[in-house]
Amino acid sequence: MQPRKFEKLQEIINKHEGKVSHLIAILQEVQAEYRYLPEEVLTYVATAMGVSPATVYGVATFYAQFSLVPKGKYIIRVCDGTACHVRGAAPINFALRKELALPDQQQTTDDLQFTVETVSCLGACGLAPVVTINDQEVHGQMTPEGVLAVLAKLQAREQQPAEQA
Amino acid sequence: MQTGQVYIDGQAVPVGDAQNILEVVRKAGIELPTFCYHSELSVYGACRLCMVEVESMGLVASCSTPPADGMIIHTNTRRTRRLRRMILELLLANHDRECPTCAKNTGCKLQKLARQYGVNTIRFGNRDEKLPIDASGSSIVKDPNKCILCGDCVRMCREVQGLGIWDFAHRGSKTQVTTAFGKDLADVACVNCGQCVAVCPTGALTVKSEIDRAWSAIHDPAKTVVVQIAPAVRVALGEEFGLAAGSAVTGKIVAALKKMGVDRVFDTLIAADLTTIEESMEFMSRMENGGKLPLFTSCCPGWIKYCEQMHGELLENLSSCRSPQQMFGSLVKKHYAKKIGKTSGEVVCISVMPCTAKKFEAQRPEFTTDGVYDVDIVLTTVELAQMIKEAGLVFDDLEPAGFDNPLGMGSGGALIFGASGGVMESVVRFVSGYLGGPEVGRVDYHPARGIEGIKEAAVTVKDKTLKVAVVNGLANAENLLQRIKNGEADYHLVEVMACPGGCVGGGGQPDANDTAARVQRLKSIYRLDAVEQVHKAQDNVYVNKIINEWLQGPGSHAAHHDLHTGYVHRRRITGKPMEITGDAGNGQVDVSVCIGTGCYLRGSYEVLTRFTDLVRVCGLEGYVRLNGTFCLEHCDQGVSVRVNDEIITGVTPENAEEVFRNKIAVRCGTTVQV
Structure with missing residues (x-):
């Protein structure tokens, strides 16, 4: 955790006047700062807002958008909505997980580089099956081979600065 | 006091001060089944067992529907019977049915209602996943495999005891009633009162047996x-x-x-x-x-x-x-x-x-x-x-006896x-x-x-x-x-x-x-x-x-x-401290500022911010490691700060700079200008 983030945390709570009805918004902003919701940060949020830590934990685990474990630098989302599913989302997901050697239940690589998630619909069914990277790049009409090529590009991008150094 | 009456299975019943249909029905001498309804707690409406059919409204949960004058209510119809049985079947399919060895055997509400509503077979497959049992506490054992998610314990702990130790976590088929971060009961602020056990309808929460x-x-x-x-x-x-x-x-x-x-x-x-x-x-x-x-x-x-x-x-x-x-x-x-x-x-x-x-x-x-x-x-x-x-004593037949002396009166x-x-x-x-x-x-x-x-x-x-x-x-x-x-x-x-x-x-x-x-x-x-x-x-x-x-x-x-005895300050929850500054190099000083509730309310946040500024101003980034910690167990003595092994109490935003200069900066083994 970098310095100054803690001050941001209290700023976020203050901005929402510590209102319990703003808990989801507060958690969203906190996650934007930390990239995930560390346990001690949630305990702090509960303390500052005067609610039970179990309640904050309950809200944080209810929504798929919140993560209590650190996520990778690249978040790869494989759409598994109906259209993507019937056009072959599962083999894409499988290929990615195999290439990254992700065991069952684990979404993020141990080096914190990649997180692979499925989503229920990205609203781009015409491009099915769809894969997004960090919600920025959208890759449509994907195949297992195609997604591995996208992954290889990301991996190469990561290795470049190291080679330069 | 409302006026008016409703018709329950053809019988006219005055509404009186009843808050919901369920109360009126019970007043009429009909025992509707419930898991999540307790008159002492807020109405939750989750278990759906108390469903009744109201003419021109259809199926409603009687616990969360207020009665209205002239309502025609049927409590025992083909639909309500079918639904009640189905709900019980679904709960049982998801329930660890080790009844004979369960502490709640014969006292279990799920068991009782399954019998009462004639659930003889369960059409659905069983849940195959077994969740770990928490027996870490001194008094209460939680077996999540027997939980039916009625939320009675959650509301009891929050509403009557004001603690909120239990809450729902996760979602859908993965929903669980658990403590904060799924910690062991011994590691959270549970006071062991057992009121959650008292309302639990199944063997999910039981007393630790001695x-x-x-x-x-x-x-x-x-x-x-x-x-x-x-x-x-x-x-x-x-x-x-x-x-x-x-x-x-x-x-x-x-x-x-x-x-x-x-x-x-x-x-x-x-x-x-x-x-x-x-x-x-x-x-x-x-x-x-x-x-x-x-x-x-x-x-x-x-x-x-x-x-x-x-x-x-x-x-x-x-x-x-x-x-x-x-x-x-x-x-x-x-x-x-x-x-x-x-x-x-x-x-x-x-x-x-x-x-x-x-x-x-x-x-x-x-x-x-x-x-x-x-x-x-x-x-x-x-x-x-x-x-x-267990001793086989027939309680009814016991002849009363008196206490022994000298400690019996x-x-x-x-x-x-x-x-x-x-x-x-x-x-x-x-x-x-x-x-x-x-x-x-x-x-x-x-x-x-x-x-x-x-x-x-x-x-x-x-x-x-x-x-x-x-x-x-x-x-x-x-x-x-x-x-x-x-x-x-x-x-x-x-x-x-x-x-x-x-x-x-x-x-x-x-x-x-x-x-x-x-x-x-x-x-x-x-x-x-x-x-x-x-x-x-x-x-x-x-x-x-x-x-x-x-x-x-x-x-x-x-x-x-x-x-006589004495009391100790006790932290509410275990866990890691919050890192405020990153790892320091050699000769570092560990500084932890308490951000537990007591200290937080006394301004520990400002103290921590002052320290963060001072670390920067004094150029001590490589020397001081600053943490926020939850409770140093000196709650009555103002904001507490731990510097290496020494605990300093009574720190305020006003004297923070002085404390920093005299207690922290001097330990950094370097000359600093403050």
Whole structure:
């Protein structure tokens, strides 16, 4: 955790006047700062807002958008909505997980580089099956081979600065 | 009061003050099934078992639908029957059906309703995933595989106890009722009151059993087993044997224990009388010498842990008296053992309590004599009933027996400790007698009595008017504490019991442990008190004997050592500290600023921000590692800061810079300009 983030945390709570009805918004902003919701940060949020830590934990685990474990630098989302599913989302997901050697239940690589998630619909069914990277790049009409090529590009991008150094 | 009536299965029923259809239906003599409905708690509407058909509305959950004039309600139709059975089947499919070996077997509401609604087969597959059981706590065991997600425990803990230890986490088929971050129950702020166990319809939350340990002590010929029985047990245990709530069965319990092979059966009442005397003397001394007031009672271990966790600044207001259970244990291990020529290790003290938190209290490290616990085993009312069943004793046929001496007698004032307001009334009786002399007869103090959550009164003893309050339920206690803190209320003496109704409603009492049963137990306690000739603590000759012969007279050093205790600040939740600055290099100084609730409210956030700025301004980034930590357990002394191993208290945003300069910067082994 970098310095100054803690001050941001209290700023976020203050901005929402510590209102319990703003808990989801507060958690969203906190996650934007930390990239995930560390346990001690949630305990702090509960303390500052005067609610039970179990309640904050309950809200944080209810929504798929919140993560209590650190996520990778690249978040790869494989759409598994109906259209993507019937056009072959599962083999894409499988290929990615195999290439990254992700065991069952684990979404993020141990080096914190990649997180692979499925989503229920990205609203781009015409491009099915769809894969997004960090919600920025959208890759449509994907195949297992195609997604591995996208992954290889990301991996190469990561290795470049190291080679330069 | 609403006017009008509804038609339930063709019968006209007046609505009256009913809040929902369910209440009206029950008034009409029809028992709708429910899991998540408790009149003491908020309406949740989750289990859907109470569905009824209302004409022109269709199927509605009767617990969360208000009645309207002229409603035509059908409670038993083809659809409602089919749905109820389906709901039960779905719950059972998701439930660990190890019924014969479950602690809740025959007392389980799911089991009962499955039978009642004729669920003979389950069409759905079973859940194959087994979740781990949490038995980390001293009192309560959680088996998530038996949880039906009715949320009763969640609402009980939040609404009645104000703690919110339990909540729903995750979603859909993965939903669980769990603690914060899924931590062990021993690592969170649970006070072990057991009210969640009292409302749990299944075996998901049960009391941690000490039955086997009790049997091995009883069967061990080298041990002398001494039992004490709390007041609230004797008006509730009969319910486990089919007697009406509140049946007084004192003599039968004593007889059963003797038949089971216990060496001596004593009464916690004698220790309760001692508590009354010690606490009254402490109270009068505080009144005279300007000690800390209000004085809070200390008999309830749930309240004590709550206070230690949440109100560190009030620890000096807590009476230093040990609870009756621990006074008794101390007397047994320090004096009685010697009297019968045994060591404290050769005597096993078993206490029978209506309470689950007493199990935690007995294991507090301060309550030991020569390295052994003063109270070795704590059984709840239900556990003792279970042992009586295991022993094959026919409870109905037991001839009542009397307690043994010299620790078997108590006054009516001690008996009423089992009811909310009892400790207060007993103190009022003692003080009235103490100041008024022998001509003061019976003192019945009605304002302290009853099931109400908060009772306030003023009592005049001689020329003094004492303002007193009696509170039960920790949410009510918190409410009262806030009023005291804000100056809206002011008392001399406050009795706090964690459970609604006091000990009669403890987490270790038999099912159904609801308001109706608790009221009956309260009435029974006061009936027993009304016919008890020994009325006040000081009228108990055995107590006077013990004080003079064992404790070297009233107010002696021995009495203080054996009967009093101290309290500790206790953190609410375990966990890692929050890193504020990253790892420092060599020669680093570890600085932790407490951001637990007590310190947070006193401005620890500003202190932490000041420190962060100072680290930067002084260029100490490589030297100081700054953390935010949850509780350094010095909650009463202002914001606490730990610098390496030293704890500095009373830090304020104003003196933060000075503290930083004198305590932190100087340790960095480098010259800095501040």
